[in-house]
Amino acid sequence: MKRSEVQQKDLWRTEDIFTSAVEWEKEFSEVNKALPSILSYKGKLGDKYEFMACMELNSGIMQRLERLYCYAHLKHDENGSDETGLGFYSRAENLYMHYCTYSSFITPELGELDEVTLSAYQSDPDLKTYSYMLSEIRRSKRHILSAAEERLLALGQTVYSGFTNVFGMINNVDMPFPKIDINGKKTRLTHGLYSQCLCSPDVNLRKKAFEGMYKAIGSLINTVAANYAASVAKDNFLATARGYKSAVEKSTDSDNVPGEVYTKLVKTVGENLEPVHRYVALRKKIMGVEKLHMYDLYVSVIKDADLKLSFDEAFELVLKGLAPMGDEYVGLLKTARANRWMDVYETENKRSGAYSMGVTGVHPFVLLNYSSTAHDVFTIAHELGHSLHSYYSSKNQDYVNADYSIFVAEVASTVNEVLLLNYMLKNETNPDMRKFLLSYYLDMFRTTLFRQTMFAEFELTAHTMAQSGKPLTVESLSREYYKLNKKYYGTSVVHDKQIKLEWARIPHFYSAFYVYKYATGITSAVNIAHAILSEGESAVRRYKEKFLSAGGSKSPYDILCDVGVDLKTDEPYRIAMDEFAKTLDELEKLF
Ligand SMILES: [Zn+2]
Structure with missing residues (x-):
């Protein structure tokens, strides 16, 4: 479908940012001219008024940059082959890089x-807006070393990122993928094709792809292990150098969590795996x-149900599902539709997938590629969850505090999915549809x-082993991984020997201690949704005021505590796990 064939109501209104390309150009050159002005504050931040003026100028420029960048991004995504969009996009990126240099x-x-100065700033009522930012600077100072030591550490920067690059080369370039037989045609395996094959209903194809993948990675396994061991050593070195007890502590500290x-998550989930088995x-x-x-384990056993709903019908269903959030929230969702925050359908050269992008001072924008599967209906609820999180935060916080951290980024979107699921399950009597909904929910957990x-x-095991002087080798890493695989999946599955090497193909392991945030995110969301459904209005109010409106004005851990989710205790994990077990009970009854 061409964009010109889509009804206007289903296209996002980028004119809300800039009415025309000419207007964008004009703003671009003005911001470009304004950038160097920030330099006039260099060396003066010890004076309160200079500091204030610098911060105001900075956030003004940032907001203007954000609008330039987002407009270019949206235009580029709506039609990747459009030269103007592409040009705007790369120029906006460049401008942003210039800004980073000036403000660095x-x-x-x-x-x-x-x-003394920092603490006076932090408690100064005139500087209240910057209080959290200043407390973060003071906090990070605890691990800043002397100038000479910092210089040495900085000199090693390219060395630290080397391990990720080496892994990228192994994984994307040197991996000797075999050719496998697909529908009678010899085809070279790739990472993308591997995932497709593992979802195929043809068991022989799944098996061939699996064996091919591990044969390839197996042929380079000593190199991968040596590289991963060096990467872990680097994490441990940087943590020790900065005075942290461990690499995991350094990593969680950078999120202010x-x-x-981390340890509570691993322990509590690890002790409650019976439902997963x-x-x-x-x-x-x-x-x-x-x-x-x-x-x-990846082929879907229950087909994605085609709900055959038009977008408007799907949207109505989302509104009903999110009704427990109250009239104000539902009203905002209607505004999102009426004021064209969303770009609904797939069109020629449009970016695939879905996302939400907040634009300060305007409104959030949502990219969708709606077909009519049940999955797509959940995507609407998910993305609008991000949008309303951005909306409430930027409405209630100053610019500097509005952005929420990665640690809580998937909470609001998942809360919406859980609420919608709950509504649909309550009203669905068709057993096939119920099977789909239950397994959709279970897959989220899995x-x-x-x-x-x-x-x-x-990751925790590998870093701890290295820290206590135990060598990380193909044998030791594979042994630990195999143990975990058995622990997590139980005895109903054959633990094929190849799976021992799975650790060697996970790119995320080179950004150590990142993936736990996905797990704490869904745990928090399930707890919040639970409270909304059982407590009603008071829980909704708390969630809107203390979470959705909080942006990044506090530590993400504290924000979650404010809505009753204390991730240092067992309870939230237990509630999430109970929800999983309960859902599983229901699905078991249908077979
Ligand atoms: Zn999301």
Whole structure:
């Protein structure tokens, strides 16, 4: 479909940012001219009024840059072959890089201010807006070393990123993928093709792809292990150099999240895996196989139901599902539709997938590619969850505090999915549709809670082993991984020997201690949705005021505590796991 064939109501209104390309050009050249002015504050941030003026100028420029950049981004995404959009996009990126160079003195200069000045700034009512930002600077100072030591560490920058690059080369370039037989044609395996094959209903194809993948990675396994061991050593080195007890502590500290959150997640989930084993056993039963293999875990056993809903019908369903959020929230969703925040359908050269992008001072924009599967209906609820999080935060916070952190980024979107699921399950009587909904929910848990926690546990084990002087080798890493695989998936599946090497093909392991955030995200969302459904209005109010409106004005851990989710305790994980077990009970009854 061409964009010109889509009704206007289904296209996003980028004119809300700039009415025309000419207007964008004009703004671009003005911002470009304004950028160097920020330099006039260099060396002056120790003076309160200069600091204030610098911050105001900075956030003014940032907001203008954001609008330039977002407009270009949206235009580029709506039609990738459009030259104007592409041109705007690369120029906006360039402009942003220039800005980063000009403003790069701000954080280090603030960091070098003495404690007396910083603490006076932080408690000054005139500077209230910057209070959290200043507390973060003071916090990070605890791990800043002497100038000479910092210089040495900075000199090693390219060395630190080397391991990721080496892994990229192994994984994307040197991997000797074999050719496999697909529909009678010899085809070279790739990462993309591998994922497709593992979802195929043809068991032989799944098996061939699985064996081919591990044969390829197996042929380079000593190199991968040596590289991963060096990457772990680097993480441990940087943590020790900066005075942290461990690499995991350094990583969680950078999110301003207590280290105990990480260990609590790994421990509590790890101790409650019985329902996951039951889930694997049910999959075996549904598939009707004598032996369930590791390559049988991704094929969907229940087809994505085509709800055959028009977009407007799907949107109505989302409104009903999110009704527990109250009239104000539902009203905002209607505004999103009426005021064209969303770009609904797939059109020629449009970017695939879905996202939400907040634009300060305008409104959020949502890219969709709506067909009519049930999955697509959940995507609407998901993306609008992001949008309203952005909307509430930027409405209630100053610019500097509006952006929420990665740690909580998937919470609001998942809350919406859970609410919608709950509504649909309550009203759905068709057994096939119920099967789909239940398994959709279970898959959410499996992929974001259990699998990511298993990865998180592996990362923790590898770093701890290295720290205590135990060598990380092909044998030791594979042994630990195999143990975890058995622990997480239980006895209903054959633990094919190849799976021992799975650790060697996970790119995320080179950004250590990242994936646990997916697991804490879904845990938090399930708890919040639970409270909304059981407590009603008071829980909604708390969620809107303390979470959706909080942006990045506090530590993400504190924000979650404010809505009753204390990730340092067992309770939230237990509630999430109970929800999983309950859902599984229902699905088991249908087979
Ligand atoms: Zn999302």
